[in-house]
Amino acid sequence: MIVQFLGAARTVTGSCHLLETPSGRLLLDCGMYQGSASLERRNSGTYWPDPTTLNYVLLSHAHIDHCGLIPRLVSQGFRGRILATSATIDLAKILLADSAHIQEEDAKYLRKRWAKHGHPGEPPEPLYTAAEAEHAMRVFRPVPYNEIIELDSRLAVRFHDAGHILGSAAIEVIVQEDQGERVLVFSGDLGTPNRPLLRNPSTLERADYLLTESTYGYRFHEPPEERSEKFLAIIHETADRGGRLIIPSFSVGRTQDLLYEINNFVEGGMLKPLPVYVDSPLAISATKIFEAHPECFDAATHELLTKGDDPFEFPGLQFTRTVEESKQINELPGPCIIISASGMCTAGRIRHHLKHALPQAKNTVLFVGFQARGTLGRRLREGENPVRIFGREVPVAATIRTMNAFSAHADQPGLLDWFAHFQPPPTFTACVHGEELAAFELATKIETQYKARTYVPHWQEEVDLGDEASLRRLAVEQRWDIEWDFD
Numbered sequence: 001m002i003v004q005f006l007g008a009a010r011t012v013t014g015s016c017h018l019l020e021t022p023s024g025r026l027l028l029d030c031g032m033y034q035g036s037a038s039l040e041r042r043n044s045g046t047y048w049p050d051p052t053t054l055n056y057v058l059l060s061h062a063h064i065d066h067c068g069l070i071p072r073l074v075s076q077g078f079r080g081r082i083l084a085t086s087a088t089i090d091l092a093k094i095l096l097a098d099s100a101h102i103q104e105e106d107a108k109y110l111r112k113r114w115a116k117h118g119h120p121g122e123p124p125e126p127l128y129t130a131a132e133a134e135h136a137m138r139v140f141r142p143v144p145y146n147e148i149i150e151l152d153s154r155l156a157v158r159f160h161d162a163g164h165i166l167g168s169a170a171i172e173v174i175v176q177e178d179q180g181e182r183v184l185v186f187s188g189d190l191g192t193p194n195r196p197l198l199r200n201p202s203t204l205e206r207a208d209y210l211l212t213e214s215t216y217g218y219r220f221h222e223p224p225e226e227r228s229e230k231f232l233a234i235i236h237e238t239a240d241r242g243g244r245l246i247i248p249s250f251s252v253g254r255t256q257d258l259l260y261e262i263n264n265f266v267e268g269g270m271l272k273p274l275p276v277y278v279d280s281p282l283a284i285s286a287t288k289i290f291e292a293h294p295e296c297f298d299a300a301t302h303e304l305l306t307k308g309d310d311p312f313e314f315p316g317l318q319f320t321r322t323v324e325e326s327k328q329i330n331e332l333p334g335p336c337i338i339i340s341a342s343g344m345c346t347a348g349r350i351r352h353h354l355k356h357a358l359p360q361a362k363n364t365v366l367f368v369g370f371q372a373r374g375t376l377g378r379r380l381r382e383g384e385n386p387v388r389i390f391g392r393e394v395p396v397a398a399t400i401r402t403m404n405a406f407s408a409h410a411d412q413p414g415l416l417d418w419f420a421h422f423q424p425p426p427t428f429t430a431c432v433h434g435e436e437l438a439a440f441e442l443a444t445k446i447e448t449q450y451k452a453r454t455y456v457p458h459w460q461e462e463v464d465l466g467d468e469a470s471l472r473r474l475a476v477e478q479r480w481d482i483e484w485d486f487d
């Protein structure tokens with residue numbers, strides 16, 4: 001088995017790995033890069049293998065940095081099948097349609113500017129159109145959790161609940177090689193245990209090779225019991241000042257977690273109802289999909305739903321669909337909560353809300369998710385002032401807060417706990433989906449605690465998993481890298 005790291009190598013977005021097996025070539029995820037311009041240039045996919053030679057895409061979950069380039073892959077000739085859970089397929093459908101829409105709009109805007117001001121080179125084209133996104137949905141095939149799916153006599157896969165977002169999976173790839181059976185596990189994105197709504201990530205016991213995410217490989221989240229307290233305190237603090245609480249949030253997953261918490265505050269009498277706006281048409285559709293997949297929820301939520309208590313409905317909650325409604329929110333006086341996408345403030349309505357809210361000291365911006373390098377969210381969190389939004393300088397007087405406890409990603413202890421279930425440890429573990437510091441820190445911890453060989457791959461690097469000598473050489477090189485980075 002040969003693996004090539006085509007994305008999310010020493011960075012968080014663009015998840016994509018090519019796996020060459022005796023029965024064909026598969027991609028693990030086909031995600032979009034988000035963040036700096038140099039990363040986003042990779043979205044053209046020029047480094048891909050010929051899409052017509054690929055047999056399968058195994059999709060871990062519906063976040064755009066994991067599935068965002070699928071329509072491009074299909075329009076460039078991919079004729080295989082895309083396997084994912086049915087909740088992932090439902091979510092991917094709306095997320096890809098939304099992504100296509102954003103790209104079409106961006107390309108239109110740039111073409112207009114280029115025509116007006118002149119620009120050398122070809123006019124920009126969207127990565128894919130809404131029609132291409134829709135067309136790509138035809139090659140998706142649903143797979144259930146926990147069942148071994150035989151793709152042919154030498155290749156089987158099994159999806160396990162990753163507890164990250166609705167439908168998310170860690171994927172086991174079982175390959176019959178000439179030397180015997182080998183199992184590769186791809187973690188996808190791993191959730192934290194004891195989160196509302198979703199089940200805990202499933203643990204797996206066998207892997208010869210492991211590709212594990214490392215987003216928070218160097219961080220410890222606040223304990224979940226402190227999370228509600230802190231969140232409630234931030235809401236009260238902002239409301240007491242008469243301010244708005246702006247929460248940039250991924251439409252899928254995080255928004256529903258936040259609603260679940262606020263629902264508990266309001267129904268438990270801890271919070272006087274105040275206007276809560278979910279200002280993202282995508283979040284509205286995603287919330288509907290959540291309601292349509294009760295099979296993905298944990299026992300507590302399941303019980304709540306069967307009793308008829310909808311956690312996504314409480315006094316004060318309003319969903320806004322149209323741009324007009326969205327604009328009106330900024331005209332309204334008084335305290336309120338605005339939850340809007342995108343989570344890293346790279347696009348969408350959140351940027352309008354920030355433009356209005358940032359200059360006033362009574363407002364709060366609360367970050368509840370990972371902010372990739374180069375994004376507006378990351379710059380705000382790191383204290384940049386003023387920030388540029390829509391080409392204008394916007395002064396930052398609002399309070400900027402961060403709560404990692406809402407993260408849908410396991411922290412360092414969570415990742416190590418999950419790893420500990422593999423007995424014996426995998427012979428090769430690649431730490432992907434993390435910026436260098438996080439990936440190296442996790443790799444080092446796994447090596448020292450479990451005496452397991454780890455590696456932080458480079459973008460486009462190819463590793464022959466069956467070649468013991470080359471794996472050993474990588475481990476030595478890695479030690480050099482670590483010494484350079486940390487000594």
Ligand SMILES: [Zn+2]
Nearest residue numbers: 061063164189
């Ligand atoms: Zn994710």
